[in-house]
Amino acid sequence: MARRSNQLDVQCQFCKAKGGSHFADLNEEELTILSSHKSCVGYKKGQTLFYEGTRPMGIFCINRGKVKVYKMGSNGREQILFIAQPGDFLGYRSMLSEEFYGASATVIEPAAICFIPKSDFLTILNSNPRFFSKLMKAVCHELGVMEDKLAQIAQKSVRERLASTILMLKETYGMEGEGSDVIDIALSREDLANIVGTATETVIRLLSEFKSDGMIGLEGKRIKVLDVNALVHEADFYA
Amino acid sequence: MARRSNQLDVQCQFCKAKGGSHFADLNEEELTILSSHKSCVGYKKGQTLFYEGTRPMGIFCINRGKVKVYKMGSNGREQILFIAQPGDFLGYRSMLSEEFYGASATVIEPAAICFIPKSDFLTILNSNPRFFSKLMKAVCHELGVMEDKLAQIAQKSVRERLASTILMLKETYGMEGEGSDVIDIALSREDLANIVGTATETVIRLLSEFKSDGMIGLEGKRIKVLDVNALVHEADFYA
DNA sequence: CCAAAAACATGACTTTTATCATGTTTTGCT
DNA sequence: AGCAAAACATGATAAAAGTCATGTTTTTGG
Helix, strand or coil, rough: CCCCCCCCCCCCCCCCCHCCCCCCCCCCCHHHHHHHHCCCECCCCCCEEEEECCCCCCCEEHHHHHHHHECCCCCCCCEEEECCCCCCCCCCCHHHHCCCCCEEEEEEEEEEEEEEEHHHHHHHHHHHHHHHHHHHHHHHHHHHHHHHHHHHHHHHHHHHHHHHHHHHHHHHEEECCCEEECCCCCCCCCHHHCCCCCCHHHHHHHHHHHHCCCCEEECCCCCEEEHHEEEEEEEEECC | CCCCCCCCCCHHHCCCHHHHCCCCCCCHHHHHHHHHCEEEECCCCCCEECCCCCCEEEEEEEEEEEEEEECCCCCCCEEEEEECCCCCCHHHHHHHCCCCCCEEEEEEEEEEEEEEHHHHHHHHHHHHHHHHHHHHHHHHHHHHHHHHHHHHHHHHHHHHHHHHHHHHHHHHEEEEEECEEEEEECCCCHHHHEEEEECCCHHHHHHHHHHHHHHHEEEEEEEECCCCCHHHHCCCCCC
């Protein structure tokens, strides 16, 4: 069998990212089915897994790296819906609703990503009701999260949303340091703006303000959280 | 068995709203299970089915009327997530993700609504894989719709969102008239603002503008769509 | 390693939208 | 019917955020 130069040898059975994923409690046999026709490829920053409006052919499972999932607006600006990390699946939602992709997915940190053809995935899904239930639960949870984000964007100011986004990033990517947590994700200011739902300049300005107020520290792209409480207050969590 | 004064006798087998609902192709036996412990009650405008933060005990199935589903913001303003109509279920999403309700549901037009206890609903769900699949598909679709709304709110102006909301309402509640379609739903300006995600005054002002531009007509709460193309243009659908 | 491109940063200005104030109309209730 | 409350409407003003212009720094590719 021909091999693409950057084809990687990642078997589901031994995947380190599996632990936290929905695949966590499939049995050996099922993992073998998953592995049988799958391919795993290295992706560079900026490469796109799939585009909005195209037909899903299978699911992407992230082994390493980070991927932004976003919709393109008529003004050319992206709205980032979420950032996927190792263990996450991508593309199964559209596959299950039998629709075209509603969003695009592009790598933002060098990644290793497996592709599992639709048919293999559906085979597992139909033969394992517990897996199906688990996925259902996950989708229901996701819907709740998305509703939360909608309400936040509709009702909070850009300042509040930025503060709350920084806190959310800290929860997910925060690395314990001495006293301060460094957020271990290389987001451009533009990407950050596209998560928050605002203009790049506005994010840059607010970050400077947060910095001079001593709430965060900036080391290039990396954001250091210096004063969690102040950020929580800024995000208006309890008001 | 004691009967509450406004208890209604609605049997799932003969429910007119069933046709368009997820219950459409359950068999007689399953419908009997559904009916067995269910109650169906009349609700007046303003009555609340459930509150954000409480525990789901079953699902609500709308037989007649309209219900707004919304989240409360810290500023006291509601963000309406969607409006449910006859045939829709409410509350199953939180039940399946085993979380508290993430939103509240309040009647906006006099309604008849059935309540099916959690256990009965889960019985059907576990015994009928096709029904489960259908629901999964619906949730996946809903998630796509919600992502769409998020991107719209994040990227479009209030003016564009109002135009697009009016068009959406026309699709769902439009009644064919002579030349113009009347939107058959009695939304207060405040509710409309809470769908669009803006202040009530802003909606009122923009509606006046749309009216003097000849795009819509206003007869009390009812909105008449006079020029669909102009609204589509205003909503910036193709730009 | 160097040049070009991309990302970051800041100022000036404009537009959009929220907020506050006030008055009018409609609705609901007894 | 009549009164109170809610909803609707409009103006004035302020605040928030977007846009444009321009310069600096960082990153990237040959």
